[in-house]
Every structure is written in C-alpha cells, then in structure tokens.
Amino acid sequence: MTDKTTPEERLSAWLDGALSPEEAAAFEAELERNPELAERAASWRANDSFIAGALAPLADQPIGDDLLAQMGLAEPQPMPIAANDNPVWWRRSWVPVGGALAAGLALVLVLNQRPAALPLDGGLSLALDTTPALQQARLADGRTIEPVLTARAADGRWCREYRLADQTGIACRTGQGWKVEAEGKTPAPQTGGDIQLAGGAGSAAINAAHARLGTADPLDAAGEQALIAKGWGDR
Amino acid sequence: MADPGSDAQAMRAAIVAALPRLRRFCRGLTGHGEDGDDLMQSTVERALGRAHLFEAGTRVDAWMFRIARNLHIDAVRAGSRRGQQIDIEEIAETRGEDGRDLVENRSDLAAAQRALQTVPEDQRSAFLLVVVEGLSYREAAEVLEVPVGTIMSRLARARSRIDAAVGRSGGGLQ
Numbered sequence: 001m002t003d004k005t006t007p008e009e010r011l012s013a014w015l016d017g018a019l020s021p022e023e024a025a026a027f028e029a030e031l032e033r034n035p036e037l038a039e040r041a042a043s044w045r046a047n048d049s050f051i052a053g054a055l056a057p058l059a060d061q062p063i064g065d066d067l068l069a070q071m072g073l074a075e076p077q078p079m080p081i082a083a084n085d086n087p088v089w090w091r092r093s094w095v096p097v098g099g100a101l102a103a104g105l106a107l108v109l110v111l112n113q114r115p116a117a118l119p120l121d122g123g124l125s126l127a128l129d130t131t132p133a134l135q136q137a138r139l140a141d142g143r144t145i146e147p148v149l150t151a152r153a154a155d156g157r158w159c160r161e162y163r164l165a166d167q168t169g170i171a172c173r174t175g176q177g178w179k180v181e182a183e184g185k186t187p188a189p190q191t192g193g194d195i196q197l198a199g200g201a202g203s204a205a206i207n208a209a210h211a212r213l214g215t216a217d218p219l220d221a222a223g224e225q226a227l228i229a230k231g232w233g234d235r
Numbered sequence: 236m237a238d239p240g241s242d243a244q245a246m247r248a249a250i251v252a253a254l255p256r257l258r259r260f261c262r263g264l265t266g267h268g269e270d271g272d273d274l275m276q277s278t279v280e281r282a283l284g285r286a287h288l289f290e291a292g293t294r295v296d297a298w299m300f301r302i303a304r305n306l307h308i309d310a311v312r313a314g315s316r317r318g319q320q321i322d323i324e325e326i327a328e329t330r331g332e333d334g335r336d337l338v339e340n341r342s343d344l345a346a347a348q349r350a351l352q353t354v355p356e357d358q359r360s361a362f363l364l365v366v367v368e369g370l371s372y373r374e375a376a377e378v379l380e381v382p383v384g385t386i387m388s389r390l391a392r393a394r395s396r397i398d399a400a401v402g403r404s405g406g407g408l409q
Binding site for chain 1: 256
C-alpha cells in the first residue's frame, strides 16, 4: 500500500486501521519523527470523531409509523421490550416464569409469529449483528435465530442471548466477530406464545454464563438499535 | 428462495433494519434534513421496486447506500436537489445564523454538516461510509463502485479539505 500512496493517504488509512501491521508500524515511526504530521493526525482524528459524533444521534431517531407507512414498510413490528427495573436482571430467570418481563416476552412472541428472514447467507454472526431482539432471522441453512436480549459483559464486550432452532445460547462480540460463550437446549416448548425462562440444563448453562460474564442489565430497544446501527462500535 | 411472499417480507424487514443508518447517510449526503429524508424515501421505493436485483449474500444496508448515492447524484445533476459545493467563505458567513443554509438547529450537527458540505460529493460519500457508517474500505469501494485505492485517496482528500475548512472558519469544529 505504501508504494504509490501519498503521506496523507497513509495517514488517512492509518486512522481507519486500514494499514497492514508493518505499514502501521512504519507510519507510527514516521509520526514520532515528524511533529507536523503528528499534529495533523491529531487534528484529523478530532475532526472525524466530531463529525461522526454529531451525526450519530441521527441514526438513533426512530422512524415514525407514518413515514414507514409512506414508504410501504408498515409491517407490524415487534414491540420493544421495556427496560427492566430489576438490578440483577438475569437472576430473575432462576425464578420460575412470572412477572412483567415474562409477560412482555410472551406478548412479543405472540405479536411476532412470522419469521423475518434475512435474504442473506451470512450466517450466525451477521444475524446477530443485524437482528433486533425478539425479531427472527432465517439463516442460510433454514434454521431460525432470534436474539433475546443484548447486554454488556463485565469485560466490556457486548453479548447477546439468542434462540437458535431448539438451542438457547449466549455469544459475545470481539473485534473478530461473535464468540459463543454457552449454548444449551431451550428448556420449554414454546407453544401458544408461552415461554419459560427457567429450568433445564440449557437454562442453567445460560445463567451460569451470565454469572461468569457479569452481564449488566439488558439494553432497551433504542439502545440496541443504536448499537446495531453503528455496527457494534467497530469499523 | 421458494416462497416469494416470505422473501418480500424478509426484504422489507432487512430494509426497515437498515433505515436509521440509511437516513443518517442520506442526511449527510444532502446536508439537509428534509432532502435527506426525501432521498431516503426514494431509496426505499427504488429498493422495494428492484428487490429482485438484490444479490443474495450481500449486505442490504450497503446495497441501499449505493442506491441512495446514485439517486443523489442523479438528483444533483438534474438540479433538483441542493448539491453544489458550498464555498468555504460562504460557510463562514452563514455560521451562527439560523438561515436557509443552516439545515439543522443543533449546533454540533450544523457544524458537522457545514464541514461535510465543503467536500465534493464523491469524497463526502467515501467519508460518510467509512468514518460515520463504519464500512471497511472494501465495502465502501463496493458501494461506490470504485477500486479500494480510490476510496483511500478520496478519504485523504476529504479529511484534508475538512481540516482546511475548519482551520479557515476559525476555532475548529467545536
């Protein structure tokens, strides 16, 4: 990349993490030697983050129902799950079903019977990257995945609990993509929109994973949408 | 894809999921809230009408960015949308007014939009895709249908131009 590139192109590519490790190291050595270049790098980086930060909220604004209808997109959407006021939310799932969270989930499942398959063959990672909680996406192999919730682990990674066919799992996102932290058989049959949050080996595995990961409260729909919109914070 | 109804529904769901970012991209491209939303609507209309042309296995959001960008270029060429580059001096003059050229009320957004409007459209598209939407160079190259090297040079020129504009208007972006 360095053969025919200008110093400004190298600076730009360095800011974007688009240089190879060798090129980046060479460029960083150049930055050390050249204060003017270093100053420009700082200035460009500040401009980038200012502009990206100023535009970020634009993707957080919900698209109104009227606008969706105008665009011919007024399909019924799943209701967002309300933020849970329980401070250690996942421990609720030790308790057999009950309470507002379970009722909310059941309602959403009833409203969201039809799988919204993505016309992509991109597999699990892509589905986890792009599918809001409680919406379903169909994978290339025909299985249906449904993210259940999104929460941040104690180590800072974003994690998603999901149902994939008859399995329940939890995966956390690193720079390289999603890594499955635990998976187990979904405990209860989901008939009539009824769901069971507790019981069974799968549930115990998921609870143990949440405990090990130290996951915080799950994000609300808007927070999750924002994360999806910005590609989970990486580029 | 055996079931056309299910495919259409799947496409709609993917389009809806991409809308918030598409709207941001459109507003960044046009520099204007209303024009951006108009562009978003035209993009969705075009995407729904041409869903059969969507290449399975590629990203719906990237496909929509490409449609939006092409529609924007067409509209600018036809003179139906503000697409002219705003002169840097003119920007300094409009700074702080709540006038016609200031498209958003919030000052950070307005300042960012002004800076973006100093950049020619091809460079602005590359900048928005990579810096704001987080696409890789390769993905941005596919959206804009140019080689990766072109993305690199457009980004460098965009950043250089934005930096110059910021310097000239004094006091930086913030």
